[in-house]
Amino acid sequence: MTAAARLGDPAPVSCFHCQAPVPAAVLDRHASELLGKRQAFCCQACRCVAESIAQAGLTQYYEHRDQPPSPPLLPSPHADDHADTLDAAGALDGFVSEAGNAARITLALEGVHCAACGWLIEHCLRGLPGVEAAEVNVSSRRLSLVWHPRTLPLSRVFRQLQRIGYHAKPWRADEAAITQALEARAALKRLGVAGILWFQVMMATMATWPEFKLGLSPQLHTILRWVGLFLTTPIVFYSCAPFFHGACRALRARQASMDLSVALAIGGAYCGGIYTAVTGKGELYFDTVGMFAFFLLAGRYLEHRVRARAAQAAVSWEQQLPPSCLRLGHEGISERVLTSALRVGDEILVPPGATVAADGVILLGHSRLDEALLTGEFKPCARGPGDCVNAGTINLGQRLRVRVTAVGDHSQLSTMGRLLERAQAQKPALVRLADKAARWFMLASLCAAALFGGLWCWLDPAQAPWVVLAMLVATCPCALSLATPTALAAALSALQRQGVLITRGHVLETLDRVDTLLLDKTGTLTEGRPRLVSIQPLGARSQSDCLELASALQQDSGHLLAHAFPSAWVLAEAVQAVPGLGLEGLVEGRRLRLGAARWASALSRSTEPTLPDSERQWLLLADTEGPLAWFGLDDHLRDDALALLKFARRRGWRVLVASGDSTGTVMSLSEALHIEAHGGLLPAQKLQLLERLHSEGRTVLALGDGSNDAPLLAQADVGIAMGQGTDLARTKADAVLLTNRLAAVVSTLRTARRCRRVIVQNLAWASVYNGLVLPFAAMALVTPAWAAAGMSLSSLLVTLNALRLSTPMSHTE
Secondary structure, eight states, rough: OOHHHHTTSOOOOOOOOTEEOOGGGGGHHOOOEEETEOOOOOSHHHHHHHHHHHHTOOOOOOHHOOOOOOOOOOOOOTTTHHHTTTTTTTTTTTEEEEEEEEEEEEEEEEEOOHHHHHHHHHHHHHTTEEEEEEEEEETTEEEEEEEEEETHHHHHHHHHHHHTOOOOOOOOOHHHHHHHOOOHHHHHHHHHHHHHHHHHHHHHHHHHHHGGGGOOOHHHHHHHEEEHHHHHIIIIITTHHHHHHHHHHHEEEEEEHHHHHHHHHHHHHHHHHHHHHHOOOOOOOOOHHHHHHHHHHHHHHHHHHHHHHHHHHHHHHTTTSSEEEEEEEETSSSSEEEGGGEEEEETEEEEETBBOOOOOEEEOOOOOEEOHHHOOOOOOOETTTTTTOOOEEEOSSSSSEEEEOOOGGSSSSHHHHHHHHHHHHOOOOHHHHHHHHHHHHHHHHHHHHHHHHHHHHHHHHTTHHHHHHHHOOOOTHHHHHHHHHHHHHHHHHHHTTTEEEEEETTTTHHHTTTOOEEEOOIIIIIOOOOEEEEEEEEESOOOHHHHHHHHHTTTTOGGGGGGGOOOSOOOEEEEEEEETTTTEETTTTEEEEEEEEHHTTTTTOOOOOOSSSSSSSSEEEETEEEEEEEHHHHEETTTHHHHHHHHHHHOOOOEEEOSOOHHHHHHHHHHTTEEEEEEEEOHHHHHHHHHHHHTTOOOOOEESGGGGGGHHHHHHEEEEEETTTTTHHHSSSSSEEEEEOHHHHHHHHHHHHHHHHHHHHHHHHHHHHHHHHHHHHHTSSSSHHHHHHHHHHHHHHOOOOOOOESSOOOOOO
């Protein structure tokens, strides 16, 4: 008795893991008890991978995957040796960066096919001790891993990935760019072959149409039919190969995909054309195949270009850095070194016309820098000694001497790239809904095609194949699937060029529901460049002594208020920033606090001194013996703040200011702007205010810049951080204003509304077209050729409509 007969199923058995057919000869050899049932596997590799997934308790992977993976490769005998080399000192220099107390690396993955693959990898790695974060970008096949090397060797991560059927290697931007370029070139070749051959096929097939009355001889008629077959074959088997591959994967996974509908339509028309070419009966539909393939490939190519433009942004940023730069040696002599060799504290020279190689502070020289790469602002910015410069900016004036403060993954450029990649990895709810709707619509159209095909077989058997073909072609949900992702990709790309970096995928669809604007004050509503306008000593020390102590505390704090204090001649030790309160540290052996009056006074348990006035922001300097001095700061309202407030009022929003500054200062601003304001708030109190707004059913847009705003930005429905804000605020926010202009918030809101309008237009058009054309195709009133033209033009229409988001908008609503 054969193995197949013992299993009681004469049909081919599919591999439990990869769904490939299992030869009868190996059914018993690789079978295994799994999930309470004896499962068949095509090879030992699939069995090992499935057992590893089951042992990890991640069998939900098989329920959620869109398509089965390719059969995994068994690790080579030297795979463990290769993994062990990753733990050697210096083996991954240039790929690993610091992430707090942990390390970060980006890995390129092989074998990732769908969202379920990403889910499996993330859940499998997060279960390892020492892994802090594991995020998979399925579209770019990248894994961002944060782990503790002392707890978990990287080689164990690679082995774990191999056990579940995936392979990884350190990701390199140049390799990713080359891969994407090759994929784009292959897609363009397929499109070109389909277009060129389609025109030739049309010339051959149209000559056989009786409407033209060319009076062709039977021999020439036969020759033209075979010429059409000869020219159409490369279109089907080369240009349309991705559709057939996708359809096969969907069938193996017992799933319905858009590729399945396309493959059935193209394959059906091609087989019908072969029948006509051989028998001379019926109509040639080779021109329909060419038209369908060309327009569908054109639509997909345009969509690929739109999405690739946004996905490539992070890579293009990293490629803007120069490969080498001029570093100053100990004797002041410059030498050219690789940019990757720079370290924090190095001093570099930036000649006129050169690109800054790393983040730093200008030591000598005045110049103007082109910062359009980071901010989208094409007007050069004046910079001088003490000003910060970022990697990727271009020196347009005199030579600068710069001290390096951040390199590699710690630079502003790399941070923005990671945030952009995070946004692209997330799929908004609207996209998931459109994908689900397209899948159900396709299932319904396949059932309808089968039903009406059977009906026409009873009414007119000769007409039945062409009715089924027309229904398959006309109802292909290509436009429905393209409607949302192309619009979102175009909008994200347009906002990036305007200096707005969207870091999470839900922003554009959530912004259209916002009804409350919650603003921080210093650095957000105001310019964030406070000026020290008053010093009032409270003890025996002079103004200059108090200023020296305060400046020492502020020198390396990174807070916007630090710009108001001059450089100090003494150094502070053990400085700690307390969000919402101030700074504490040791200066010349004395413990000092600078910040909120009540908190600073608590250091000496003394009574809080009375504020000099409420017109300014006041910081109190105190030590263990008591208050030392008041420092009065003044800040100016941003030029475009009033325009943002006017825009919010015009929309009927509730506008609030939530600030950690003194209540008197905030209330003065509130009275001047006629808005609701809350001052003296700690980060926890800001969250309480946000929770109260949420309890009222409000959708809140929050803007902030400091570390004390990070919890608020993370919990708000949409949190936007100022580009000049702290790293913590930028990483917790949903979007970053690289230009630091509040006017960009207005343009983002308008783009969000415009994007939603385009999505609704696309979905409405795709739904109406598919809904209307189906009954006409079922009644044989639409030929396959016209169905192909309509479907292809529908896909092109939604793609071109989405591309409108890439063009600048008018300032009208």
